[in-house]
Amino acid sequence: MRESWIIARKELNSFFDSLVAYILLIAFLGFSGFFTWLWGSDVFYHKQASLNTFFNVALWSLFFFIPAITMRQFAEEKKSGTIELLLTKRLTDRQLVIGKYLACILLVAIALAFTLPYYVSIARLGNIDHGSTITGYLGLLLMSSAYVSIGLLASSLTNNQIVAFLMALLAGVVFQFILGSVGSGQTGWIGSLLMDLSIPHHYDSMSRGVIDTKDVLYFLALTFLGLMLTEVVISKRK
Amino acid sequence: MDILIEGLSKAYDNQKAVDNISFEVRTGEIVGFLGPNGAGKTTTMKMITQFISPDAGRITIGGKVIAKENIRGSIGYLPENNPLYEDMPVMDYLAFCGQLQGIRKNQLDQRVREMIVMCGLNEEKHKKIGELSKGYRQRVGLAQAMIHDPAILILDEPTTGLDPNQRVEIRELIKRLGMHKSVILSTHILPEVEATCDRILIINKGQIVANGTAETLRSQATGKSILLVDIEGAPRPVIEKELRSMPGITGVGLSPDHRLLEIECTDSQQTARSVYKMCVSKDWMLLQMSPVETRLEDIFRNVTLN
Structure with a gap:
């Protein structure tokens, strides 16, 4: 764990040393803030003291935001050869994967933490449902965790960052749209299986304030599977 | 710590x-690992440092068998091309590696x-x-390899791309x-091996062809x-002909700079004596005579070309 934390801290530092973290934070906050407060079916349009609008927008910002932070994690290490440097030190493949995962999910958590003023503002405007807001944030975090592990897997498969980004995005499209829309057209167990595998199916109820163990387990399983496959890919090196 | 390598194989x-x-x-002991590109030097080093695992064979370090035990902590490794995190300051990087x-x-x-x-x-x-x-980057690479004072150092081409002063x-x-x-x-760089290493291992097509x-x-x-x-004392062709007829001399030619005669023989001391005697008997002037050490380059070429 200590080793993973060393990696996570180094990665977080390099996010903030380069412009990556700032650009993504500004983009995320700008995008989600614009659609939450200023435009379209925003908070004032709904006239409800709830963060539902934000949760729907944040989902889409994270959809692009996460592949952008995970794409370089392994692809760059492989391209520059620094992965050899890391994995010949007192560090196992698993510790490296966990370290990278921690760094990415922490950056997402930091981005989400910056939206807490939205929560405070709305809570002062009206009677907010604290419970559903908390589950909404939890849902966002769990969903991000699944996307981070998919992104890391994509990054471990190539040494080209753009390819890693596109692969992660494609996997996101599959989980976000394709499974659900194909599943809704099918009947029987295939239909329900596909629906069960799609991300919105699990995320929507959480953002409305319902915590179901099934949903939590779904995101945790996806995260676990992604990280495990990443470790397998990393360990198969030449 | 001793390194013992037995029957190591790896195929791609x-x-x-x-x-x-x-x-x-x-x-x-400092052992120099020589060989043409693609001979298997880097692959061997990657196996010793546990970056890749061998298909067959055993690596024992300080009595511990690699793969069964994690001994990475006692190895310092400078990989080929010295990969580094370009955007990190030197001190932070060394602290991170430490x-x-x-x-x-x-x-x-x-x-x-x-x-x-x-x-x-x-x-x-x-x-x-x-x-x-480049010279300083190489030093950073060495520093990260040695930061934990390892008993074993594996350095893959530590002096590539350095100028002669830096190399020294x-x-x-x-x-x-x-x-x-x-x-x-x-x-x-062959002279470098002679200057630095106690022992030389030449490897070619995955096999050790010289060791000593x-x-x-x-x-x-x-x-x-x-x-x-x-x-x-005589025209060159005459001298050459006379030398060729002597026992123990297998060939006569011109030195690369065309100023001296190059004599190939089986026993240089014996030949030197008879050349001297021959000159005395013919009343020729012997201005210079020196044995040439076989160069490492020649040994290298000999064992790796066929």
């Missing part, structure tokens, strides 16, 4: 990169400082690695450090010796 897609290699490196090698917090600062002094990085320590010249400096550094460690270093000190390799390789002579 049916192509054997390393084929049943066995050798030993003792504590305090932490990964398990150095405790209270000793970390001191170790980093020691490495900076030892590798001559003091003036560059706050710069980002990407801003450093790095070589001296390796020699100084290598006194109490087991060092394996690979290089293409520079002297033993030379004596093994000298099936024939070479004498350079300069004789005055």
Whole structure:
């Protein structure tokens, strides 16, 4: 764990040393803030003291935001050869994967933490449902965790960052749209299986304030599977 | 710590990169790993450092068998092309590597400082690695390999791309450090091996083709010796003809600079005596005569070309 934390801290530092973290934070906050407060079916349009609008927008910002932070994690290490440097030190493949995962999910958590003023503002405007807001944030975090592990897997498969980004995005499209829309057209167990595998199916109820163990387990399983496959890919090196 | 390698093999897609290699490196020994590109040097080093696992064979380090036990902590490794995090400052990078090698917090600062002094990085320590010249980057690579004071150093081409002065400096550094460690270093620069290493291993097509000190390799390789002579008193063709007719001389030719005669013979001492006697008897002037040591280049070419 200590080793993973060393990696996570180094990665977080390099996010903030380069412009990556700032650009993504500004983009995320700008995008989600614009659609939450200023435009379209925003908070004032709904006239409800709830963060539902934000949760729907944040989902889409994270959809692009996460592949952008995970794409370089392994692809760059492989391209520059620094992965050899890391994995010949007192560090196992698993510790490296966990370290990278921690760094990415922490950056997402930091981005989400910056939206807490939205929560405070709305809570002062009206009677907010604290419970559903908390589950909404939890849902966002769990969903991000699944996307981070998919992104890391994509990054471990190539040494080209753009390819890693596109692969992660494609996997996101599959989980976000394709499974659900194909599943809704099918009947029987295939239909329900596909629906069960799609991300919105699990995320929507959480953002409305319902915590179901099934949903939590779904995101945790996806995260676990992604990280495990990443470790397998990393360990198969030449 | 001693390194013992037995029957090591590794193949990539049916192509054997390393084929049943066995050798030993003792504590305090610097072993030079030579071979043409693609001979299997880097693959062997990657297996010793546990980056890749061998298909067959056993690596024992300090009595512990690799793969069963994690001994990465006692190895310092400078990979080929010296990969570094360009956007990290030198000190942060060394601290990061030290932490990964398990150095405790209270000793970390001191170790980093020691490495900076030892590798001559003091003036560059706050710069980002990407801003450093090649020589300094190489020093950073060496510093990260040695930060945890490992018993074993594996250096893959530590002096590539350095100018002659830097090369001498790095070589001296390796020699100084290598006194109490087991060092394996690979290089293409042959004089460097002679200057730095106690023993030479030449590897070709995945197999070891020569193993010994520079002297033993030379004596093994000298099936024939070479004498350079300069004789005055007769036209050159006459002298050449006379030399060719002498017993023990297998060939006569011109030296590369066309000023001296090059005599190939089986026993240089015996031949030198008879050449002298011949000159006396013909009343020719013997202006110069010197034996030529077989060069390492020739040995290298001999064992790797066929």
